[in-house]
Amino acid sequence: MDQLARTPKQLGALIQRRRRLLKMSQSEAADRAGLRQEMVSKIEGGSPGTAIRSICDLLAALDLELRVAQRSRGSAQDIEQVF
Numbered sequence: 001m002d003q004l005a006r007t008p009k010q011l012g013a014l015i016q017r018r019r020r021l022l023k024m025s026q027s028e029a030a031d032r033a034g035l036r037q038e039m040v041s042k043i044e045g046g047s048p049g050t051a052i053r054s055i056c057d058l059l060a061a062l063d064l065e066l067r068v069a070q071r072s073r074g075s076a077q078d079i080e081q082v083f
Helices: 008-021 026-033 037-044 052-061 076-080
Strands: none
Touching: 008 037, 008 052, 026 037, 026 052, 037 052
């Protein structure tokens, strides 16, 4: 799974897609990440102000990683159409 996310909403959608692919509930993902289910819901919903530590913990629990790359020329709206 190599996907591009430029907004919290897009990142949340990718995280949710992975969790569902693993047939895992939000509660199960939260337990694995050491978070509360409500935090998983906020991350998946693209809630602003989420601590990067919480996002990284959830990514690790879902066997995902965050990569930083130079921005390509497509706009956030172009990427949004993928979701």
